[in-house]
Amino acid sequence: MASPLVIVGMSGGVDSSVAAWLLLQQGYQVQGLFMSNWDEDEDGYCTAAADYQDARKVCGQLGIVLHQVSFAGEYRQRVFEYFLEEYRAGRTPNPDVLCNREIKFGVCFDYARRLGADWIATGHYARVEHAAQPRLLKGLDPGKDQSYFLHAVPATALARTLFPIGALHKHQVRRMAMELALPVFEKKDSTGICFIGERPFAEFLAQYLPAQPGDIESPDGRKLGRHAGLMHYTLGQRQGLRIGGRADAGEAPWYVADKDLARNVLRVVQGHDHPALFRRQAPLSQFAWIAGAPPAASFRCTVKLRYRQADQPCELRLAADGSGMVYFDAPQRAVTPGQYAVFYDRDQCLGGGVIEASHSSG
RNA sequence: UGGGGCGUCGCCAAGUGGUAAGGCAGCGGGUUUUGAUCCCGCCAUUCGGAGGUUCGAAUCCUUCCGCCCCAG
Numbered sequence A: 001m002a003s004p005l006v007i008v009g010m011s012g013g014v015d016s017s018v019a020a021w022l023l024l025q026q027g028y029q030v031q032g033l034f035m036s037n038w039d040e041d042e043d044g045y046c047t048a049a050a051d052y053q054d055a056r057k058v059c060g061q062l063g064i065v066l067h068q069v070s071f072a073g074e075y076r077q078r079v080f081e082y083f084l085e086e087y088r089a090g091r092t093p094n095p096d097v098l099c100n101r102e103i104k105f106g107v108c109f110d111y112a113r114r115l116g117a118d119w120i121a122t123g124h125y126a127r128v129e130h131a132a133q134p135r136l137l138k139g140l141d142p143g144k145d146q147s148y149f150l151h152a153v154p155a156t157a158l159a160r161t162l163f164p165i166g167a168l169h170k171h172q173v174r175r176m177a178m179e180l181a182l183p184v185f186e187k188k189d190s191t192g193i194c195f196i197g198e199r200p201f202a203e204f205l206a207q208y209l210p211a212q213p214g215d216i217e218s219p220d221g222r223k224l225g226r227h228a229g230l231m232h233y234t235l236g237q238r239q240g241l242r243i244g245g246r247a248d249a250g251e252a253p254w255y256v257a258d259k260d261l262a263r264n265v266l267r268v269v270q271g272h273d274h275p276a277l278f279r280r281q282a283p284l285s286q287f288a289w290i291a292g293a294p295p296a297a298s299f300r301c302t303v304k305l306r307y308r309q310a311d312q313p314c315e316l317r318l319a320a321d322g323s324g325m326v327y328f329d330a331p332q333r334a335v336t337p338g339q340y341a342v343f344y345d346r347d348q349c350l351g352g353g354v355i356e357a358s359h360s361s362g
Numbered sequence B: 001u002g003g004g005g006c007g008u009c010g011c012c013a014a015g016u017g018g019u020a021a022g023g024c025a026g027c028g029g030g031u032u033u034u035g036a037u038c039c040c041g042c043c044a045u046u047c048g049g050a051g052g053u054u055c056g057a058a059u060c061c062u063u064c065c066g067c068c069c070c071a072g
Helices: A014-025 A048-062 A072-088 A095-114 A170-179 A201-206
Strands: A005-009 A029-035 A066-069 A119-121 A126-129 A135-138 A214-217 A223-227 A254-260 A265-270 A278-289 A298-304 A312-318 A324-333 A340-345 A348-355
Touching: A005 A014, A005 A095, A014 A029, A014 A048, A014 A119, A014 A170, A029 A048, A029 A095, A048 A066, A072 A095, A095 A119
Parallel strands: A005 A029, A005 A119, A029 A066, A214 A265
Antiparallel strands: A126 A135, A135 A348, A214 A223, A254 A265, A278 A324, A278 A348, A298 A312, A298 A340, A312 A324, A340 A348
């Protein structure tokens, strides 16, 4: 009887290439699937074509077929529209969390299943423990763990997902790629928004949203400068403020502390660790739990407020209406609305919620 | 035009005879599957202009220009 079929999401990078090879070693039937979910013709940053060629070369070398599919329409509707909507609301969205939930482990997962896949696999640095209820675990390379981005993936998808490189460190993966002489073995790690890639961010946003310049103020109301539109700034941000050398202030750089949408004012404070940049708690909503439900209505755990942040001890209290409040043991810097708070019990990712506000009321 | 003060990189600012600190901003790179943060590098042959003194001046002198303050 035939071995199970795994369809691997191939990005043309090192990680998914090695993931495919590992699955072959493990005796699976393997096929590749390349997604190009962004129409790049509209701008000058065109890397998808090159990535596709890389994926083809790798699949050729591994002797596996490569499917190609575009979910550009779905991406636009289910990820990018939300992305723009959040920016319009003065928040800072995290499109890649949604991309995983809606595209890679959503429509693409369904697509792979229709192609006959028993499993879907990706080159993420994370692990799934398959039991009655799947458990999502951190990748073993602490510098690359990507469970943060996967916390909202539905359990139904995780139940049929493999992360072949989740127990490896990046340097091991790259070494394997080198020893296998995969054509992409020294390809640089990709960054930037998934499927959209690296590009000047402000310029990119400005293509989709009108900028409304306004004043930059200190907490006491002094006008310190002008901003290019609130969407171009996020909490805790330093770059781009163009404030420097004031005789009435010290030498420390300035950081975004708050956005006043009503007045279209950006509020800034001086010093990386200014108290106004810290919060002891944060209101959350739109929870997603890997197990389908939270462990309890109130419990202690750790939380990451952004990718690659060290785990922060906290207590989460959930309300009946679906909202919640996370209380940090140590005040957290730049708690940013629109970003995700992702909860962990040691190595296990429990799920997460969206940060709703930066004020500490409640 | 009576008195006083000041003009050094986009901004703040050291330097007062020995051959231009530093910070902020900006730019470039690194880290990074969000946005940020963070790290590294670059950033005044020149000190408001013109003369002069001196081996040598941003630093002294003269003068011009421009600001500011107090008096009017």
